[in-house]
Amino acid sequence: MKVLLSNDDGINALGLYKLAMAFKERGHDVTIVAPDSERSATGHAITVHHPLRVLEHNLDEIKGFAISGTPADCVKLALDTLVTDVDIVLAGINRGPNLGTDVLYSGTVSAAIEASLDGYPAVAASLASFEKHQYDISADFLVYLAEKYLEHSLPQGTLLNVNIPNTTLEKIKGVKITKLGERKYYNNFDKRTDPRGGAYYWLAGKVDESNPQPETDVWAILNGFISITPLHFDLTNHHFLQVLADWKLKI
Amino acid sequence: MKVLLSNDDGINALGLYKLAMAFKERGHDVTIVAPDSERSATGHAITVHHPLRVLEHNLDEIKGFAISGTPADCVKLALDTLVTDVDIVLAGINRGPNLGTDVLYSGTVSAAIEASLDGYPAVAASLASFEKHQYDISADFLVYLAEKYLEHSLPQGTLLNVNIPNTTLEKIKGVKITKLGERKYYNNFDKRTDPRGGAYYWLAGKVDESNPQPETDVWAILNGFISITPLHFDLTNHHFLQVLADWKLKI
Numbered sequence: 001m002k003v004l005l006s007n008d009d010g011i012n013a014l015g016l017y018k019l020a021m022a023f024k025e026r027g028h029d030v031t032i033v034a035p036d037s038e039r040s041a042t043g044h045a046i047t048v049h050h051p052l053r054v055l056e057h058n059l060d061e062i063k064g065f066a067i068s069g070t071p072a073d074c075v076k077l078a079l080d081t082l083v084t085d086v087d088i089v090l091a092g093i094n095r096g097p098n099l100g101t102d103v104l105y106s107g108t109v110s111a112a113i114e115a116s117l118d119g120y121p122a123v124a125a126s127l128a129s130f131e132k133h134q135y136d137i138s139a140d141f142l143v144y145l146a147e148k149y150l151e152h153s154l155p156q157g158t159l160l161n162v163n164i165p166n167t168t169l170e171k172i173k174g175v176k177i178t179k180l181g182e183r184k185y186y187n188n189f190d191k192r193t194d195p196r197g198g199a200y201y202w203l204a205g206k207v208d209e210s211n212p213q214p215e216t217d218v219w220a221i222l223n224g225f226i227s228i229t230p231l232h233f234d235l236t237n238h239h240f241l242q243v244l245a246d247w248k249l250k251i
Numbered sequence: 252m253k254v255l256l257s258n259d260d261g262i263n264a265l266g267l268y269k270l271a272m273a274f275k276e277r278g279h280d281v282t283i284v285a286p287d288s289e290r291s292a293t294g295h296a297i298t299v300h301h302p303l304r305v306l307e308h309n310l311d312e313i314k315g316f317a318i319s320g321t322p323a324d325c326v327k328l329a330l331d332t333l334v335t336d337v338d339i340v341l342a343g344i345n346r347g348p349n350l351g352t353d354v355l356y357s358g359t360v361s362a363a364i365e366a367s368l369d370g371y372p373a374v375a376a377s378l379a380s381f382e383k384h385q386y387d388i389s390a391d392f393l394v395y396l397a398e399k400y401l402e403h404s405l406p407q408g409t410l411l412n413v414n415i416p417n418t419t420l421e422k423i424k425g426v427k428i429t430k431l432g433e434r435k436y437y438n439n440f441d442k443r444t445d446p447r448g449g450a451y452y453w454l455a456g457k458v459d460e461s462n463p464q465p466e467t468d469v470w471a472i473l474n475g476f477i478s479i480t481p482l483h484f485d486l487t488n489h490h491f492l493q494v495l496a497d498w499k500l501k502i
Contacts, residue, residue, distance in 0.1 A: 041297050041299045043293070048292045051443070072356075076454070080440055104361075105295055105323075110294065113355065117355075141502060148500060177495040179489070180486060180487045189328060201305065203298060203327070229487060230492060231487065237482055240405065240481035241428055244428045249426045250425065
């Protein structure tokens with residue numbers, strides 16, 4: 001199959017390279033279009049006030065392009081202009097989890113949403129740890145998942161968010177299909193004072209991992225499972241259309 | 252009521268000022284926490300690699316803070332640290348529409364989603380035109396809507412996306428409660444060559460406004476109505492949990 005890869009950690013990230021190699025080793029045709037430097041926590045930002053630069057940036061024998069933009073820019077530009085024939089788009093493997101409400105901030109998930117908006121099967125993939133990343137098990141699993149995805153297919157507008165525990169094959173307990181959970185943070189901002197007496201704030205925040213809801217991605221990862229969540233990008237809250245109509249608003 | 256205002260056009264944008272004044276004239280207590288410069292199309296980006304600067308920036312007698320960050324940063328920092336008592340959060344009035352699938356890219360909508368994530372009633376407001384903006388009618392309508400919102404209340408996790416036609420009161424045909432429509436673009440990228448022969452790409456794209464789906468925000472605005480769409484931020488596609496379980500994936 002013809003695979004387009006992107007990410008938000010930048011084109012030189014090891015997780016992206018390992019994923020590309022895993023697809024190549026299984027005989028698939030891989031193209032990488034990824035940001036030229038790290039763009040994490042960019043959400044679904046796109047670049048409208050500057051032009052985008054495209055530099056050829058092959059990784060071993062894998063064709064690649066480094067883009068001076070966000071993950072969403074990369075996928076949009078790739079599918080519109082750079083890569084004419086694509087069966088599936090994967091974003092990742094991200095260095096760190098993308099779980100629960102945090103997916104709203106995720107450049108990785110936005111890259112996959114952008115592909116889904118354009119009508120392609122899409123997967124956002126993350127290694128759910130902030131240290132000692134071992135990408136090989138994840139890379140192999142994602143190739144297997146992509147093959148299964150194209151076997152079964154999903155309707156347009158449905159994509160997958162995958163988080164994988166950072167551990168040995170033996171210690172992974174299995175695969176759970178999950179809902180997005182909640183990611184609650186506390187102590188969000190660290191207020192400091194600069195040498196001239198001015199205040200500045202660092203976004204900090206510790207995750208509250210107590211009592212994760214069952215059947216959620218947060219629960220699955222905490223309990224050693226691979227988590228796969230089907231996502232959509234329809235932000236309409238259909239349940240409240242009638243409720244709002246009953247407010248009888250007028251101009 | 253106690254109103255927190257933000258936007259993505261920056262703290263000096265006229266739409267924000269007009270909205271603040273309209274609330275003040277109705278006797279409400281207003282605080283502005285907004286980006287220090289334009290941050291449109293930032294999606295739900297947050298700032299994690301730099302600290303945020305906070306500068307007092309009052310507009311007439313309205314208390315304001317200019318933040319060196321994104322709309323989501325502004326709301327997160329405001330509700331966590333700067334403003335202790337808030338009844339409702341509004342983002343806008345945006346200079347230009349935020350309709351259909353484009354809400355995924357919108358800093359305005361992300362500011363409102365951030366407020367909703369934190370448990371506050373929230374409204375994203377946009378003037379649906381790219382020129383000759385007349386904010387007064389919109390500002391008055393949004394004060395009325397905020398008052399109605401607090402009268403009725405909505406459950407946590409539900410927010411409103413409002414688009415208002417840029418026309419006279421007489422020409423606005425009424426208020427429609429809508430679903431998000433599709434925003435399809437064509438000719439997305441304009442490829443150019445710099446003086447040294449290097450290629451660069453501008454995100455361009457013309458909206459295809461033919462055949463908007465009925466009952467959508469896109470349809471409402473094209474037909475002269477104020478559009479109000481109830482939004483949520485649960486990206487789980489609940490319909491496909493069972494479908495995916497039937498794939499029987501394993502590690």
